[in-house]
Amino acid sequence: MLAGLLLSLGLCALTLAAPKPPQDDGPRMYDLPGEEEIQFADDAVLQPEETQDEQSEAYILPVSKQLGEIAGLAIDGRGRLVAFHRADREWDEKSFDEKEKFNKKLGPIKNATIAVIDPSNGKVLEEHGKDMFYLPHGLTIDEKGNYWVTDVGSHQVHKLDSSFKPLLTLGEKLVPGDDAHHFCKPTDVAVAKNGYFFVADGYCNSRVMKFDPSGKLVDSFGAAGGAFCVCLLWYEKSDSTLTASYGHNHGTRELSCLE
Template structure:
């Protein structure tokens, strides 16, 4: 007879398979506790290989086989450009960043008469035209969201090469300067002297006290904050409210090992940050990998990633709006040295479905060099900073959303929205289905899976009965069959089915201040200056 123990094993395995299936189909349940990788240990090569393989096995869509031009024509244009905003009386330099203050003004960070080009830095990432002095004009200008007139301005004689700017929930202003290799915090009551400075002026490094071209800051409601560092180091660092380092993660996919698809926790310029506080996530614009990676804000572990062949392989900035289950707003950039079908546009990504659902651009056309993006919590207004030509864009939703999104700025000003989109920005065939498709499809899949399990079990049982009856009939014959002889029993251990691989160790938080030799300068020199 067929051993009952074998049937029991099969039943247990089927039940476990079902439980795993259901746990992975829950909304946003894509968490994988991937710890930080120590760049100095001997597991880095194995880590890269395993993560790259895992990415492909899980359905890598970094280069989907789609007709990009055709797919772009299918996307609805969600927002229209307001060409009258801001006032034309104020000339801007290269606009590198944009944020909201607590009064709803749009705050831009621009470079005045300073330009980042091939002569700005040497191969050691040291800023060369230091003798030119800081930017003489006010580098920070706030515009009224409605009228476009200047509300206030400040920051003359302070900055050399502005990059990122964020206004937090307390109206503190955080900036990054890639020439100074510093991050500065200006309190709401004092815009003339930084309350906090991190990094050493004009000294690039990779240590506890030094950055190398830091790019952006994101602040949590409790005062903790994140820094993306940046062009050279490709790491994310979390700090306490007082500036004490809590944790760090990230590796540079420009250096060390070559692979077609960058694994998780690897960055090719972490260029911008946005917080999805309602989801407990920090999302990073992984620029040269053309994707957004999202991580848990409490411990920095990987949560999810978003990439589309429609967007392309360069993604400059990301913002978030808490509508329709979470939407990301992103801007891409021109491909270097390639003739591609990808257009330089803004895109809206629906996080639950991981689909691009809309597009936008000036005059329903394309950008040239967009650099940063923000969006209002209801998704109705989008602002884009462009560094060449020097423009700050305002876009208004063609079909204003009426949702349960958080609408007050003081508690959400630190949330930089990303390519998101409400139902009205989707293609006509998807508009009425977005809200119901995810839940209905999930329920249908679960029901079908359960039915399939029961049918499979019944078939297996019937087959076992048939085998038993056949063996009884055959036993009357003189010839003996191999399966008539007893088999060797083995111990069944349920724990063997539950065995999982162990994660990696976290990065050493007490690393020395000694700076390693950079091996990425030649590779980084090919990246566009931004």
């Protein structure tokens, strides 16, 4: 139900507000083509954004069809809710082995994993993603209406067009790794104004990877075996700020790239 979707967003907000652990990485510089140089600074604190719109409010809206566990939630260019969910798939001790390889016997999720929902009445308007994903996680919609999803089961990142057709896939299916061509349970994607994008990788590798619009790796920071899971990324278009939320069992911290 939609209550689950809203609760997921609330948990994200609570996570970002948690105390920061001691820092172990220094600032990192990036030069994004077409934009001024930006710096990753690890002393920024994310504050709730104030709004002058007194009509804004949170509410629970029943959804017309049963959805699975919600992994990602976004609003598309038409104001519709888009949910990336796990259908009947559960993430438990049988999902991965000790080397982070997904249980191949489970196969891809047979049912739809993407639901487009009318926020005015909760009606599910469209469903997509049958037999495409193993264990859905993150969902981002860029300015052009493309959908970016992460699959921690297949260890891949997918870019889908507005019709949910694959445009780009990064990572080798069902093969975890820590080199330039592999991910290990990637969690989220943030897309910059110039088309460059960042991948939070993730539960195993504790790094953020930067790619050009074609999917070529440009740079990365963090490393495999790090103490923190890179769970969430947020790109603020107004000032080209990227915030990475680190959390696992040690609270969270934020890394902001500032112009």
